[in-house]
Each structure stands twice: as structure tokens, then as C-alpha cells.
Amino acid sequence: VSERRSLVGKPAEVIVTPALVLDPDALEANLTLMAEGFRGRPCRVRPHFKGHKCVTVAHRQLAAGSIAGITCAKLAEAEQCVAGGVRDVLVANQVVGEEKTRRLAALNRGATVRVAVDSLDNIAELGEAARQANVTIGVLVEVDIGMARCGVRPGPETLALAEVVTATEGLRFDGLQGYEGHAVMIPDPEERRRRVVEAMGPLTETRRALEAAGMPVRIVSGGGTGTYDSTGKIEGIDEVQAGSYALMDAAYKKVRPEFAVARTVLTTVISVQDGYAIADVGSKGVGCEFGPPSVADHPEAEVVKVSEEHVKVVGLRARVGDRVTLIPSHGCTTNNLYRKMYVVKGGRIEDVWPIEGSGCVE
Amino acid sequence: VSERRSLVGKPAEVIVTPALVLDPDALEANLTLMAEGFRGRPCRVRPHFKGHKCVTVAHRQLAAGSIAGITCAKLAEAEQCVAGGVRDVLVANQVVGEEKTRRLAALNRGATVRVAVDSLDNIAELGEAARQANVTIGVLVEVDIGMARCGVRPGPETLALAEVVTATEGLRFDGLQGYEGHAVMIPDPEERRRRVVEAMGPLTETRRALEAAGMPVRIVSGGGTGTYDSTGKIEGIDEVQAGSYALMDAAYKKVRPEFAVARTVLTTVISVQDGYAIADVGSKGVGCEFGPPSVADHPEAEVVKVSEEHVKVVGLRARVGDRVTLIPSHGCTTNNLYRKMYVVKGGRIEDVWPIEGSGCVE
Numbered sequence: 001v002s003e004r005r006s007l008v009g010k011p012a013e014v015i016v017t018p019a020l021v022l023d024p025d026a027l028e029a030n031l032t033l034m035a036e037g038f039r040g041r042p043c044r045v046r047p048h049f050k051g052h053k054c055v056t057v058a059h060r061q062l063a064a065g066s067i068a069g070i071t072c073a074k075l076a077e078a079e080q081c082v083a084g085g086v087r088d089v090l091v092a093n094q095v096v097g098e099e100k101t102r103r104l105a106a107l108n109r110g111a112t113v114r115v116a117v118d119s120l121d122n123i124a125e126l127g128e129a130a131r132q133a134n135v136t137i138g139v140l141v142e143v144d145i146g147m148a149r150c151g152v153r154p155g156p157e158t159l160a161l162a163e164v165v166t167a168t169e170g171l172r173f174d175g176l177q178g179y180e181g182h183a184v185m186i187p188d189p190e191e192r193r194r195r196v197v198e199a200m201g202p203l204t205e206t207r208r209a210l211e212a213a214g215m216p217v218r219i220v221s222g223g224g225t226g227t228y229d230s231t232g233k234i235e236g237i238d239e240v241q242a243g244s245y246a247l248m249d250a251a252y253k254k255v256r257p258e259f260a261v262a263r264t265v266l267t268t269v270i271s272v273q274d275g276y277a278i279a280d281v282g283s284k285g286v287g288c289e290f291g292p293p294s295v296a297d298h299p300e301a302e303v304v305k306v307s308e309e310h311v312k313v314v315g316l317r318a319r320v321g322d323r324v325t326l327i328p329s330h331g332c333t334t335n336n337l338y339r340k341m342y343v344v345k346g347g348r349i350e351d352v353w354p355i356e357g358s359g360c361v362e
Numbered sequence: 363v364s365e366r367r368s369l370v371g372k373p374a375e376v377i378v379t380p381a382l383v384l385d386p387d388a389l390e391a392n393l394t395l396m397a398e399g400f401r402g403r404p405c406r407v408r409p410h411f412k413g414h415k416c417v418t419v420a421h422r423q424l425a426a427g428s429i430a431g432i433t434c435a436k437l438a439e440a441e442q443c444v445a446g447g448v449r450d451v452l453v454a455n456q457v458v459g460e461e462k463t464r465r466l467a468a469l470n471r472g473a474t475v476r477v478a479v480d481s482l483d484n485i486a487e488l489g490e491a492a493r494q495a496n497v498t499i500g501v502l503v504e505v506d507i508g509m510a511r512c513g514v515r516p517g518p519e520t521l522a523l524a525e526v527v528t529a530t531e532g533l534r535f536d537g538l539q540g541y542e543g544h545a546v547m548i549p550d551p552e553e554r555r556r557r558v559v560e561a562m563g564p565l566t567e568t569r570r571a572l573e574a575a576g577m578p579v580r581i582v583s584g585g586g587t588g589t590y591d592s593t594g595k596i597e598g599i600d601e602v603q604a605g606s607y608a609l610m611d612a613a614y615k616k617v618r619p620e621f622a623v624a625r626t627v628l629t630t631v632i633s634v635q636d637g638y639a640i641a642d643v644g645s646k647g648v649g650c651e652f653g654p655p656s657v658a659d660h661p662e663a664e665v666v667k668v669s670e671e672h673v674k675v676v677g678l679r680a681r682v683g684d685r686v687t688l689i690p691s692h693g694c695t696t697n698n699l700y701r702k703m704y705v706v707k708g709g710r711i712e713d714v715w716p717i718e719g720s721g722c723v724e
Contacts, residue, residue, distance in 0.1 A: 016461050016724040050670060073671045074642075093671060094632035096642065096683055099378050118633050121682040149672055150633040150640050181669075270456035271480050271512040278512050280436075280458065284698045285722035289645055307543075308412060308694055309435045309455060310511055320483040321458055332670055336646045337698070337722040359721055360647035360699040362378040 004352040012344045017268040017323070018281035020338040022353070024345055026262035027057070027246060031064035033258060034228070034245050038066035043232045046071045046090060046221060048243025051332045052263075053077065053357030054341060055084030057246060062086070069112070071221075071241040075100050080356040082111045090140070090221060091115045092177060092241055094150060096122055101129035105137060114138040114219075116177045118152050123164055123171065130170030138174040139165045140221060143206060145178040145199040154178075154202035155209070162215055175219035176210075178203040179241070184226030185255060192255070196223075196230040204236035226255050249331035251290040263341070264296055265326045265334065267311070269318045277318040279326070282309040286326060287333030293326035336360075366714040374706045379630040379685070380643035382700040384715070386707055388624035389419070389608060393426035395620060396590070396607050400428035405594040408433045408452060408583060410605025413694045414625075415439065415719030416703060417446030419608060424448070431474070433583075433603040437462050442718040444473045452502070452583060453477045454539060454603055456512060458484055463491035467499060476500040476581075478539045480514050485526055485533065492532030500536040501527050502583060505568060507540040507561040516540075516564035517571070524577055537581035538572075540565040541603070546588030547617060554617070558585075558592040566598035588617050611693035613652040625703070626658055627688045627696065629673070631680045639680040641688070644671040648688060649695030655688035698722075 007014065015021070038045055047061040050073040058070050058081060069088030072078040078089045088111065095104045095115050104126070107113040117123050117139050130137045141161045144151030152158055158176065165173040180199040186192040200222070207217050223231030223240035232240045244252045247263035265286050267279035283306050286293050292303035292311065301316035303326070311326070318324065328334040335341075336358050343351040369376065377383070400407055409423040412435040420432050420443060431450030434440040440451045450473065457466045457477050466488070469475040479485050479501050492499045503523045506513030514520055520538065527535040542561040548554040562584070569579045585593030585602035594602045606614045609625035627648050629641035645668050648655050654665035654673065663678035665688070673688070680686065690696040697703075698720050705713040 014461075016459070018722060018724055094640075094642075094682075096630050096632045097378070099376075118635075119682045122632075125683075144635070148635075148638075149667075149669065149674060150635075152635075268458050270458045270484075273480075273506070273510075273512075273514075276510075278456075280456075281722070283649075283651055283695055287645075289650075305511075307511065312511060320456075320481045321487075333645055339721055339723065359701055360380060360382075360643070361701065362381055 007349050010349050012347050017266050018285045019266045020341045021264050021266045022341045022343045023262045024343050026260035030245050030259045035065040044068035044239050046239040046241050048241050049077050051243035052247050053335050054353050054355045056353040068239045076361045077357045078113050082107050087111045089113045101125050105129040105133035105135050108135040116140050116142040118142045118150050127168035127170040136172050138172045140175050140177040143176050143178040145203050147181040154206040158206050175217045178222045184224045193230045196227045200234050207236050247331050250294045250327045250329045261327055267324050269322045277313045277316050278310050279324045282307045284308050286328045287330035290329035293328050296325040296327050369711050372711050374709050377704055379628050380647045381628045382703045383626050383628045384703045384705045385624045386705050388622035392607050392621045397427040406430035406601050408601040408603050410603050411439050413605035414609050415697050416715050416717045418715040430601045438723045439719045440475050444469050449473045451475045463487050467491040467495035467497050470497040478502050478504040480504045480512050489530035489532040498534050500534045502537050502539040505538055505540040507565050509543040516568040520568050537579045540584045546586045555592045558589045562596050569598050609693050612656045612689045612691045623689055629686045631684045639675045639678050640672050641686050644669045646670050648690045649692035652691035655690050658687040658689050
């Protein structure tokens with residue numbers, strides 16, 4: 001807090017690197033664009049916390065409109081959101097084990113924190129935890145719609161689990177989750193749309209079968225930044241779990257050019273040698289699952305190697321001490337590495353936002 | 363602290379996953395093996411903090427013997443080591459910019475914290491910071507011995523920088539650093555040894571040239587876990603900056619089978635589907651630069667996909683709730699993701715050690 005006070009209003013030059021920098025205008029433009037895309041439609045956005053792990057960004061997303069609540073990838077993220085005042089969370093993943101199910105139940109004392117399930121054992125322990133805590137936990141059955149990760153098959157398997165959830169005291173069957181993660185990064189928009197429709201068909205069919213069997217389905221949740229415009233238009237889909245649209249990264253920029261890159265990594269050149277420069281961030285400060293970061297404002301420059309604390313940049317005229325801005329290929333894992341983001345506008349530090357969810361906290 | 367007290371002595375089953383687990387006997391065996399390898403030789407080990415980022419492990423390394431001090435990859439790590447009582451640190455990297463050079467100088471008030479340099483601009487600002495703080499900063503000129511990252515060329519370029527350091531008030535020319543990072547992972551031991559000798563030749567020649575020119579060289583520092591046995595035997599090399607030997611990982615185990623894997627990631631199975639299981643860690647909890655993690659004790663099992671919060675494992679008979687132990691391919695980036703390590707012996711939690719250096723803290 002005192003560090004924040006001493007930084008606000010200062011020029012960006014005082015930022016010590018490597019540092020995560022947020023462009024607040026780009027963030028607001030992205031939130032507005034997503035909200036407008038859903039205005040007047042029955043489907044809502046449930047923004048994913050995992051892409052930024054910052055409660056302040058989550059509140060901005062809630063304020064932008066067209067919102068169902070927040071999506072989290074794990075229990076610890078949900079705890080941080082609820083502690084920060086978020087009142088409606090879906091943990092879009094399984095929460096397994098005695099301690100974690102107990103903590104999930106406790107969260108439901110002051111908020112609505114739903115969870116995805118795909119096994120009988122997990123349903124049983126969630127019910128036990130809910131009864132112990134004297135709460136009801138809302139549950140979505142996770143359906144595998146082609147990604148081959150978590151989730152049971154659409155159709156009878158899903159109906160069977162839904163029946164068990166409905167029959168389990170302490171749990172409330174709220175609906176289905178299906179994530180078309182295998183489609184979100186398909187470069188060709190038409191091919192992507194086709195794969196989305198193909199994936200979502202069995203999910204919405206299963207919804208209708210559940211309703212026909214007398215099990216009301218409040219929520220069918222799925223989708224992401226790569227598929228929001230097609231998934232969000234399919235009848236029977238209630239929520240799109242888009243995350244990356246808020247801050248964006250180099251990988252998503254290729255499939256979603258309509259959103260602006262709002263998050264960058266500010267670095268300093270620490271060494272200049274024949275033909276290349278070295279900047280002071282590496283794989284411990286920038287997520288490289290989708291390749292090395294790009295150099296902002298310098299299309300002629302290229303990161304050719306990433307070590308733990310160094311990136312090697314060719315094609316850049318630089319001196320030791322120069323600042324270089326990088327665009328991560330993968331923003332989600334980048335935010336996971338930092339404790340704070342500098343909000344910078346017009347060359348000045350406007351604010352410093354904590355990244356409550358960073359690090360592998362169980 | 364109170365969390366630690368409540369956990370010590372409890373069975374490992376209470377550990378909430380994903381969690382970093384340390385085998386203290388394997389750690390001690392690794393430290394002893396490295397110390398014995400250097401006993402009676404002029405060369406010392408300067409263990410690298412970057413591989414574990416844990417001050418408690420650093421102190422164990424210091425206590426094991428044959429030690430020159432600790433190596434750090436960045437200023438923030440050096441600050442954590444000094445705050446934790448380490449008195450001799452080399453930052454094996456450039457520390458650039460007004461604030462960072464000021465902080466480095468301040469560290470030298472109560473400890474010896476040397477730094478590598480490879481540019482005139484950086485030497486000038488380090489001298490300025492040292493004079494302002496009224497301290498002397500010990501400096502190693504970094505020499506590029508084939509890795510093509512930081513460092514100037516061996517020979518005249520290095521001599522020229524050494525002369526400038528010597529002439530800069532506030533700085534003390536202490537010697538040279540050269541890291542044969544391009545050789546440390548070469549699978550064939552003989553080829554690796556040959557490349558080490560080739561890389562180190564120009565470095566030790568430059569040392570002799572400096573001494574012939576009247577510039578005493580106290581320290582020539584380089585090497586790593588992959589090359590410690592050859593680099594540590596070369597005349598004119600004073601320190602080996604080995605790091606990974608302490609905790610090890612799957613990648614280094616291939617080139618260094620004599621050290622034991624002391625660090626693992628404990629996970630829980632959260633979903634079991636036809637032909638595979640999903641465990642509750644992903645790229646936000648295990649460093650995958652050198653490939654997916656291996657499954658400990660189950661050579662028949664294989665991690666075939668890593669998402670942000672999931673690994674997909676084939677060939678493993680498992681139920682939801684089962685524990686699965688993973689061996690990271692890359693330990694350095696794995697420790698960077700956790701705030702603590704559970705020390706587990708005989709199925710009981712012996713201690714919980716903070717990982718002070720984790721996260722991208724500038």
C-alpha cells in the first residue's frame with residue numbers, strides 16, 4: 001500500500017524491470033467490446049479469472065455489463081475473488097479431496113461458488129462437505145465435448161451423473177459445463193465456427209434430454225475468447241467463459257484482432273553485443289508456451305532465445321539501459337509470475353494493482 | 363509460521379495439492395557428493411540459488427563444505443540471500459539502472475555481493491552507485507565463451523574492460539566470469555568434456571594475460587551441474603556455479619545420474635476417463651521448458667498433455683483422489699512457481715521451507 005502511494009503519479013521511467021504493465025484504455029475498450037457483443041442476447045459472459053488473476057480486473061469486468069459472474073480455474077482463485085468481494089463464481093474444474101471440498105463449502109456461506117464435477121466419488125465428497133457446512137453447493141456436470149480432458153460423455157453418462165447430483169443432499173444440480181478447448185485457437189474463423197457448432201451440438205442436445213427427463217438446467221457454460229462470437233449465439237448456451245480478451249496476448253491477437261493488447265512486460269537492455277541485445281526477463285518472467293514474446297513497436301526485432309532471466313533480441317538498435325516492451329505469447333502464465341501490475345497511461349503510473357492469484361498456491 | 367507449526371509431524375496425506383515436496387535425505391546426499399568431489403582441490407563450488415530460490419537450502423549448501431559463497435541470477439535473489447544471513451554472493455548477471463545499482467551498493471554494506479559486467483555504461487553507473495553509498499563493489503568481467511548471450515570476447519576486449527573497472531573508483535576488479543551454458547546439457551559425457559575444455563581455454567588464457575598485464579585475478583567463475591567435474595578440474599578456474607545438483611530434475615538426471623531427484627510435485631487425480639487420468643497441476647505449477655514432467659515410481663505412465671491447471675496421464679491405473687508424484691523436467695522454473703516446499707521423510711512432514719525467491723520480483 002505504501003509502495004503504491006509512492007508510485008502513483010510518477011513517470012513510468014521509475015518502474016524497476018522486469019515489470020508487468022497494463023494499458024487501462026485498452027482494457028476498457030476490450031471490456032466494452034465484449035459487453036456490447038452480448039447486449040440483448042440471452043447468453044452472458046462469465047469472465048475467466050485465470051487470465052489475469054487480479055481481483056481489480058475482475059471487478060472491472062463485472063462492471064462492464066453482460067456478465068453472469070466470474071469463472072475461476074481452481075479453488076484458491078475462487079477464494080481470492082470472494083475475499084475481494086465477488087459474489088458469484090464458477091470453479092470450472094474439479095475440486096477434489098476433504099480439505100478442498102470443505103473450503104469450497106465454506107465459501108458458499110457468503111457467496112455462490114459453483115463447481116464442475118465428473119465423477120461419483122467427487123459428487124459424494126462434495127455432498128458430505130456441503131452437509132457438514134450446512135450449505136448447498138451448486139454443481140455443473142462437466143461434459144467432454146471433444147477436448148479429451150475432464151468431463152463425461154454427453155448423453156446417458158451425463159444424465160446419470162446429473163441424477164446422482166440431484167439425489168445428493170447438499171448439492172443442487174445447476175446444469176452443464178462443456179469447454180471446446182480444442183477449437184479456441186483454430187486460425188481460420190470459418191473452420192473454428194464449424195468446430196464450435198459440432199462440439200456444442202451434443203451439449204445442447206444433452207440439455208434438452210435432461211429437461212425432458214424433468215431435470216431443470218439453469219446454466220450451460222462453456223466457450224472462450226477464441227469462440228465467444230459463435231458459442232455465445234448457440235441456443236441453449238447460457239454463459240461464455242472468455243478470459244484472454246481482457247488483457248490479450250500475442251497468440252490470441254492472431255485469432256482475435258478486434259481486441260487490443262493491454263498487458264505487456266517492460267524490460268531493460270542489460271547487454272549489447274555484435275548483432276543482438278539481451279533484456280532482463282526470461283522464462284521466469286514471461287509465459288512462453290506459445291513461443292517467445294514479441295517486441296512491441298519494433299516489428300523488425302525478434303526474440304530468438306529465452307533463458308531463465310534473459311531474452312536475446314536481434315534486429316533492435318539498443319544501448320544498455322534502454323527500455324524494451326515485450327508482448328507475451330501467453331498472457332495467463334505470464335500473470336501467474338508477477339505479484340503486481342503497473343497501470344500506465346500517458347507515460348505516468350496511474351495505479352498499481354495486486355495480482356492476488358499469482359503463483360502455484362493450492 | 364503458525365501454518366508450519368500446525369503441519370510439522372503430520373502425515374504427508376494432509377498436504378493440499380499441488381505441492382512441492384523435498385526429500386531431505388536426497389538433498390543431503392547430493393550436497394555431500396558435490397562437496398566430496400571438490401575436497402582437496404583448489405576449485406570451490408558457488409551453488410546457484412536460482413535452482414531452488416530457498417534460503418534454507420542455500421544454508422545447507424554452505425554447510426556442506428567446499429564452498430566459495432552463493433551464486434544468484436539477479437539482484438532480488440541476492441537481497442533475499444543477504445536478508446537470510448548469506449554473507450558472500452555473486453550476482454552472475456548484469457545489474458543495470460540507477461535503482462538497481464543503488465540497491466546492489468547498499469547490499470555491500472553488510473556483505474560481499476559481487477556482480478558481472480560487460481559494458482562501459484554499466485561499469486560507470488556501478489562506480490557511481492558505489493561512491494554514493496561509500497562502498498566498494500567487487501566486479502567480474504563477463505566473458506562470452508561460446509554461449510552467445512552476455513559477455514565480451516576473451517582477450518583484448520576483456521582486458522580493456524578490466525582496465526576500466528580497475529580505474530573506476532568504487533569498484534574492485536575481482537576477476538572473470540564465463541559460463542559454458544552451451545555445453546551443460548550435451549548428452550555424451552566425452553563430447554561434453556571436450557566442449558568444456560574448448561570453451562574454458564580462452565577464459566584461462568585471458569586470465570594469464572590479465573595477470574601478465576599486472577591485474578591480479580582473484581576469481582574465475584563458471585560452470586554448472588552438467589560440467590562441474592570437468593570445469594572444476596581446469597587450472598585457472600576457481601569456482602563452479604552448480605545449482606541443479608541440489609534438488610535435480612528429470613532433464614539433469616539424464617546427464618547427471620549420480621545425483622538423486624530430491625524435489626517432486628505432489629498432485630491429486632481429479633478426473634479418470636477412458637484411457638487416461640487428469641491430475642491437478644499444469645504449466646502454472648510445473649516448469650515444462652524441457653518437456654512434460656515424468657511420473658515418479660510409474661515408468662509405465664506418461665504425461666501426454668499439459669494445460670494450465672491439468673496434466674493428462676496415460677498408462678496409470680488411478681481413482682479420483684489418488685496422489686501422483688511428478689518429477690519436473692525443469693526444476694528451476696518449477697520452484698519459481700511455489701511459495702513453500704514441504705520437507706517429507708518417512709511419510710511425515712518434517713518441515714516447511716519458504717521459497718523466498720519465487721515469482722518474478724524485480
